[in-house]
Amino acid sequence: MRNQQATQLLFELSRPGRRAARMPACDVPKADLGELLPEQHRAKRPLPLPELAEPDIVRHFTNLSTLNMSVDTHFYPLGSCTMKYNPKRNERLASLAGIAGLHPYQPDATVQGMLQLLYELERMLGEIAGLEAVSLQPAAGAHGELTALMVAAAYFRELGQQRTKVLVPDSAHGTNPASAAMAGFDVVTVKSTATGYVDQADLVDKLDEHVAVFMITNPSTLGMFERRIGPIAEAVHAKGGLIYLDGANMNAILGITRPGDFGADMMHYNPHKTFSGPHGGGGPGAGPIAVTAALAPYLPGPRIYRDEDGAFSLVDAGPRSIGRVRSFFGNVGVLVRAYCYILTHGPDGLRQIAENAVLNANYVLSQLKDVVDVPQGERCMHEFVASAARLKAEKGVSAMDVAKRLLDFGFHAPTVYFPLIVPEALMIEPTETESKETLDEFVAALRQVLDEQVDTLKEAPHTTMCSRPNEVQAARQPVVSWS
Amino acid sequence: MPYFFNTPEDRRAMLDAIGVARVDDLFDDIPAEIKLQRPLEVPPALSEVELERHMKQLSARNTAASESLCFLGGGSYDHFVPAVVDHIASRGEYYTSYTPYQAEASQGNLQVFFEYQTLISELTGLDVANSSLYDGGSAACEAVLMALASQPKRRRVVVAGSVHPEYREIIETYLINLDAELVTVSALDGGVSGDELAAAIDVETACVLVQQPNFFGALEDVDEIARQTHEAGAALIVAVDPISLGLLKRPGDYGADIVVAEGQSLGIPMQYGGPYLGIMACRETFIRKMPGRITGATVDRSGGRCFVLTLQTREQHIRRQKATSNICTNQGLMALRAAVYLAAMGPQGMRETAELCLQKSRYAADRLTENDRFELAFDRRTFKEFVVRDRQGRVTSLLDEAARQGVFAGVALGRWYPELDDCFLVAVTEKRTKADIDRWAECLANSEVGASAVHA
Incomplete structure (x- = not known):
């Protein structure tokens, strides 16, 4: 049933003379092109873009879309990515002309509704974080990390303290150390215990007056809440460092x-995860950060200001600000969706998100713990990490084999090989927007997969349009455009 | 709540299976003293009807430039978006999927990214493009970091003062914590001065960043800049307006080593500044230093063509602190929009759009300067934007007054260039008609009798 034309490239479908969009005739007196644009600057030939008719384009991209798994079509338990349902009302509301049609340099008086929305979102994110000040500017989670670390660097620079190091647990997302390096810090790795907690002896050993920030993911990437976050934060603060x-x-x-209540000085949100902004095939996301009052003066600008009469304006962030990290205001379209999501849930609903996410994850864990090893134990928060190490040793079947075979059952694979500290990791995060029936079907599928013949798994997937792309060849001889 | 499934019966059954009595027990790991003992202070939940009413009220307190007469530019533009772009981008299979870690379950996205990369290479005339970055400004900054990483002994970055001021601010923010020197070459007459630029480029220089057309809409002498840059062994980074490439020489054809662009013009709504699309393309020699996702073609187990994320050893999830960048995603949905846009426009549509921008902006400049109050600030060739000087020097009140009449007449430049506080930047896209332009010109010309102008 699959339309083979779908996988032809735009460039292969192209025929000279075909076209889709046509612009209207020029209705102003035309000046001579050569006069407006000297030959030195003009292209000598037309752009070598493909030539297609509009129906071609629609059929091509529509058929291609069916080669994706997505939250709208499949259960997508990709750990750490929080692939929850993306509400359709948010899409509609973010597309209102009075939202989507605003130019970033309109006078403040003409965008009062937008500034109010963003101002309120800042307050909500501050309240949920338990932290005083919020910047909505960063464009993604990793961008938020980098921005916050730049804030920390500026803070210590003003204090006149030479703090060169950022501590990062070995279980952290790769973005943590990468962001620290981009902010000019040396990265020092802190060990984790076998069950995924911070190794406190190792942390204390590495803490000194040169440590600027300890970056911690809590709940951790293993889906465990760091019970000793209080003492950890105290130890870091005692040495003058900050908790990210x-x-x-x-x-x-x-x-x-709330992070602010357990000692965090700064944090980022992933609105595309927590607050359902769609993941968009890899983006756009957003990465708002929240910080303590002491760090607020260093946040990037512009800031939103509300005067006594309730009028909003964008103002310069002041001389202590780190400056800009992105052009214009930020990923507003994503932030609008987050705002709608928070308003849809309210205080009780937000708590129920956490409760149902944690309940669903623990339920899946309870149904799988007799057939997979879960080094962290019998409980988890919103996700857990199973290890296929025993399977690998006994049958030669890897986490990747299991992941690929699950695709045949109509389930997106869990995250594999992360966190790095669990061998053959399979990280499962069901989210709160899934039913018990779906979870039961997923459990049944995974149990069946674990029982299957080795060859069936090694050659999986069997039902997708391609199977086991040669990644080594792709990296050795990169072909990154059609020719 | 509309998006939860678990009924009380489900919860009971699940808790029994887990072996705990209450949901609260699942949070036992969180010490009591740090648990929040009150509800969050956020507004009460709204039904869909109430939420829509609320959002429409907020929306009504804005005046959308897209629904008015928009002459605003400076990196975000009111270009036409064909319906096919919205239609394709609204498919859930695209916008509710994620980074294609499992290639077999993501061939749709991966092929789109491969096509996007190819389209960007064709547009810019450079060998390779990545699958996109956040926005034009951070892409310019990433290009600078890439150039620095490619020549570790060279620590000087030379940037033209005619590059978008916000892009320059981002670069300044990033470089302050790193071992690098930022030199800005002034652009007093609407473009970078060749002599000053030549003087700033030395053997320590890793890269030179210019914008073409520049922030003022004017054309720089890129051939000469390329010659000077390469003579010193530095890399030339050019920030471009993708729409201009329907007419202007492609940067790859005049020697740019790295090209970046704000891709918003390619089918993306203005939405108050984002999400947008950071375009990056470069010569093949830079590929292993490139930031962000890159999609490559390969073959699968049975020899069929397919696509994967490739060269991942550059990236943070493998290289951690030694990665080329901390960037962990691309702007997938925006790259899709750009790909559909470019496919819909084709070479002829791009050419027509660019030519309409050029002709209409010229007409607008002529029309406005018929009034003695206004003059063009610079004697330079422009593409779709130009800078107007208000001889009465009342730019803010002039623009605010026009906005009240539903005409977004231009962007005041004083906030970035104090010496240009009597000037504003005007953008004219293919969407503006002759009647629109006439109305805009009349609105500005008549503004001197407006009350606010008198009080200003």
Whole structure:
């Protein structure tokens, strides 16, 4: 049934003379092109773009879309990514002309509704974080990390303290150390215990007056809440350092506990995860950050200001600000969806997100723990990490084989090989927007997969349009465009 | 709540299976003293009807430039978006999927990214493009970091003062914590001065960043800049307006080593500044230093063509602190929009759009300067934007007054260039008709009798 034309490239479908969009005739007196644009600047030939008719384009991209798994079509338990349902009302509301049609340099008086929305969102994110000040500017989670670390660098620079190091657990997302390096810090790795907690002896050993920030993901990337976060934060603060909370896993603790209340000085949100902004095939996301009052003066600008009469304006962030990290205001379209999501849930609903996410994850864990090893134990927060190490040793079947075979059953694969500290990791995050029946079907599929013949798994998937792309060849002789 | 499934019966059954009595027990790991003992102070939940009413009220407190007469530019433009772009991008299979870690379950996205990369290479005339970055400004900054990483002994970055001021601010923010020197070459007469630029480029220079057309809409002498840059062994980074490439020489054809662009013009709504699309393309020699996702073609187990994320050893999830960048995603949905846009436009549509921008902006400049109050600030060739000087020097009140009449007449430049506080930047896209332009010109010309102008 699959339309083979779909996988032809635009460039292969192209025929000279075909076209889709046509612009109207020029209705102003035309000046001579040569006069307007000297030959030195003019292209000598037309752009070598493909030539297609409009129906061609629609059929091509529509058929291609069917080669994706997505939240709208499949259960997508991709750990750490919080692939929850993306509400359709949010799409509609973010597309209102009075929202989507605003130019970033309109006078403030003409965007009062937008500034109010963003101002309110800042307050909501501050409240959920338990932190005083919020910047909505960063464009993604990793961008939020980098921005916050730049804030920390500026803070210590003003204090006149030479703090060169950022501590990062070995279980952290790769973005943590990469962001620290981009902010000019040396990265020092802190060990984790076998069950995924911070190795406190190792942390204390590495803490000194040169440590600027300890970055911690809590709940951790293993889906465990760091019980000793209080003493950890105290130890870091005692040495004058700051705690950065990677907010990737906020879905598990909404309304239950707040980073500011357990010692975090700064954090980022992933609105595309926690607050359902769609993932868009890899983006756009957004990465708002929340910080303590002491760090607020260093946030990037512009800031939103509300005067006594309730009028909003964008103002310069002041001399202590780190400056801009992105052009214009930020990923507003994503932020609008997050705002709609928070308003849809309210205080009780936000807490119920966490409760149902954690309930669903624990339920899946309870149904699988007799057939897979879960080094962290019998409980988890919103996700858990199973290990296929025993399977690998006994049958030669890897986490990747299991993941690929699950695709045949109509389930997106869990995250594999992350976190790095669990061998043959399979990281499962069901989210709150799935039913018990779906979870039961997923469990049944995974149990069946674990029982299957080795060859069936090694050659999986069997039902997708391609199977086991040769990644080595792709990297050795990169072909990154059609020719 | 509309998006949860679990009924009380489900919860009971699940808790029994887990072996705990209450949902609260699942949060036992969180010490009591840090648990929030009150509800979050956020507004009460709204039904869909109420939410829509609320959002429409907020929306009504804005005046959308897209629904008015929009002459605003400076990196975000009111270009036409064909319906096919919205139609394709609204498919759930695209916007509710994620980064294609499992290639077999993501061939749709991967092929789109491969096509996007090819389209960007064709547009810019450069060998390779990545699958996109956040926006034009951070892409310019990533290009600078890439150039620095490619020549570790060279620590000087030379940037033209005619590059978008916000892009320059981002670069300044990033470089302050790193071992690099930022030199900005002034652009007093609407473009970078060749002599000053030549003086700034030395053997320590890793890269030179210019914008073509520049922030003022004017054309720089890119051939000469390319010659000077390469003579010193530095890399030339050019920030472009993708729409201009329907007429202008492609940067790859005049020697650019790295090209970046704000891709918003390619079918993306203005939406108050984002999400947009950071375009990056470069010569093949830079590919292993490139930031962000890159999609490559390969074959599968049975020899069929397919696509994967490739060269991942550059990236943070493998290289951690040694990665080329901390960037972990691309702007997939925006790259899709750009790909559909470019496919719909084709070479002829791009050419027509660019030519309409050029002709109409010229007409607008002529029309406005019929009034003695206004003059063009610079004697330079422009593409779709130009800078107007208000001889009465009342730019803010002039623009605010026009906005009240539903005409977004231009962007005041004083906030970035104090010496240009009597000037504003005007953008004219293919969407503006002759009647629109006439109305805009009349609105500005008549503004001197407006009350606010008198009080200003």
